[in-house]
Amino acid sequence: MLRIQLQRMPELPEVEVTRRILESEIREKQVAEVSVNHPRVVRRQKHPTDFSDRLQERTVQSLRRHGKFLIIELDAGLNWVTHLGMSGRIQMVDNDQPEETHTRTVVRFVGGRELRFVDPRTFGFMTVWTEAELASSTLNRLGPDALTDLPSVREFVGYLRGRTALIKPLLLNQSVVAGVGNIYADESLHLCRVSPLRPGGSLAADEVNRLRIAIRTTLIAAIQQGGTSLEDLAYLLPDGKTGDFLDRLRVYGREGQGCCHCGFAIRRTVIRSRSSFWCPGCQA
Numbered sequence: 001m002l003r004i005q006l007q008r009m010p011e012l013p014e015v016e017v018t019r020r021i022l023e024s025e026i027r028e029k030q031v032a033e034v035s036v037n038h039p040r041v042v043r044r045q046k047h048p049t050d051f052s053d054r055l056q057e058r059t060v061q062s063l064r065r066h067g068k069f070l071i072i073e074l075d076a077g078l079n080w081v082t083h084l085g086m087s088g089r090i091q092m093v094d095n096d097q098p099e100e101t102h103t104r105t106v107v108r109f110v111g112g113r114e115l116r117f118v119d120p121r122t123f124g125f126m127t128v129w130t131e132a133e134l135a136s137s138t139l140n141r142l143g144p145d146a147l148t149d150l151p152s153v154r155e156f157v158g159y160l161r162g163r164t165a166l167i168k169p170l171l172l173n174q175s176v177v178a179g180v181g182n183i184y185a186d187e188s189l190h191l192c193r194v195s196p197l198r199p200g201g202s203l204a205a206d207e208v209n210r211l212r213i214a215i216r217t218t219l220i221a222a223i224q225q226g227g228t229s230l231e232d233l234a235y236l237l238p239d240g241k242t243g244d245f246l247d248r249l250r251v252y253g254r255e256g257q258g259c260c261h262c263g264f265a266i267r268r269t270v271i272r273s274r275s276s277f278w279c280p281g282c283q284a
């Protein structure tokens with residue numbers, strides 16, 4: 001197995017796979033009990049007790065996702081929003097299972113199954129927002145979802161026109177496209193053979209078109225594999241399984257190895273304090 005010891009965070013595929021698993025578990029289920037083990041997890045709530053108070057006895061209606069945010073729609077017009085942060089993951093277990101270290105929140109459903117939020121580094125959060133709170137939150141500033149709502153070539157070209165910022169950090173900017181993070185930006189750029197060091201505005205329309213297709217292709221492939229679990233297993237699926245996209249990564253974490261396309265050694269370059277992996281042989 002590929003060994004990667006890098007700072008990473010769950011991106012769109014990991015959140016989407018989590019959403020799909022949770023959908024079969026908690027849709028139309030009613031909340032019976034809520035415990036918050038660490039106050040930092042509910043820091044986005046105006047009053048810390050709002051989280052438990054609002055969630056109590058609510059029923060899950062549907063689960064959606066925007067970028068890296070999971071939004072569980074409840075009755076009474078409430079939205080249970082989760083961001084997994086750097087190291088968060090959601091577990092679904094029976095209530096007699098022992099709690100793992102770093103379990104920050106436990107939501108028990110009628111019937112005994114529990115949704116647990118495990119987050120060693122506590123950069124993630126959970127919150128229950130009203131429609132008005134949701135509308136004025138950071139979610140309101142997200143760009144279109146990278147999986148379901150990718151901007152058209154024309155919109156993308158329009159956005160990049162005149163930009164001197166590098167394409168890699170532009171892809172990570174969640175107000176441009178929501179959901180792409182460090183791993184999938186590197187993978188997408190390699191797939192469409194565009195260097196991460198190109199200024200955004202220098203991409204021609206056909207390159208933007210290739211990039212768009214590469215983002216979608218990469219995300220769909222990662223979702224099919226259950227996302228990417230790295231060596232530290234910071235990311236696991238709600239059912240405890242690992243995501244298997246790790247072995248499919250073409251450049252990420254593969255510094256010095258031969259490119260699968262041209263054989264050139266993959267390089268690691270730090271761009272805006274994040275490691276970028278790319279191939280100088282075929283990414284121009």
Ligand SMILES: [Zn+2]
Pocket residue numbers: 259260261262263264279280281282283
């Ligand atoms: Zn190459």
